[in-house]
Amino acid sequence: MNKNIVILISGGGSNMAAIVQAAQKGHWRERFGAQVAAVISNKAEAGGLAWAREHHIPTASFDHKAYPSREDFDAALMEEIDRFAPVLVVLAGFMRILTPGFVAHYEGRLINIHPSLLPAFAGLQTHQRAIDAGCRFAGCTVHRVTAELDHGEYLDQAVVPVMPGDTAQTLAARVLTQEHLIYPRVVERLVATA
Template identity: 50%
Template structure:
């Protein structure tokens, strides 16, 4: 049975494009029924339309509070009866009500090896801290920002001459690999979560730079 996915995005949509490719290539047993953005000019909306996916912009300015906006968005998402809700560059802090509504089936990707460098500008944080390595993390979304149970991470070295832009671009290449991989595992029912511990059934572990190891992307 195909996994029904809803995607929330605020930006250019490169991770959305990678997920769509994974579906079209037959690697992800799923379909995206809806893409929602809080930005009218988000590239993700254009990508969705180009691929025949329903795309909706909802303006936060029409809502009195972040909570009110999230409640409205959650109700719209429920109409899709999703198996999975994916945050793909969605630049809003979610209310507790939204997180609770989709607990256990809400994923995010963050451009660091969490719990390091949480919040905005994680790449800049890594450079300023003098980190030798950073990367990206796919994790379950929980109420505490960028602190949910980890599904998969990729390690990226910080080079001596890196800028925020160059490091971000190198990390992004790994985001495009590990996010579709995590979604594939979820849709195949291979992710088993016990508190903060996440096990991928029949996955290879201990391989660098990704742990657990990429299989398909």
């Protein structure tokens, strides 16, 4: 059985690329029957789509502004995702809040990575908020997606120090290196047992 993974992105797709590369290096297809079957974006110009095409992964884009409602956009997105019958839908920098109906449709199969040590700093501007709060540590969390933003079972976390003089950008770069390690690790663990 093919264990298809569909990855949703909005930008450069560095976490998507880390997962694709881990799948290749770790021989997921041979070991688990798992593969990244598609990369989908809400932005046609997302850099990650070009990267995916170069690696012979099917891509699609849906401009959320072209749909009259969030529900209509999510319905179109679900129709495309379901063509691949995924065991896992991976949000990798997908900058849209998904409707409860979408989340329910993929319950147990939908995961996200958030650039903070949840439950701290859910939502946006996580790095600046961590610095402003005087945190000595920051990090990232892979979690199951529920209807409540940035909640859901935590699947893995990584911690990085907050350095004196850090900016939101320098802290984000340090956290991103850890995202690229833990996200593929979680995806591999989930497809191994799917």
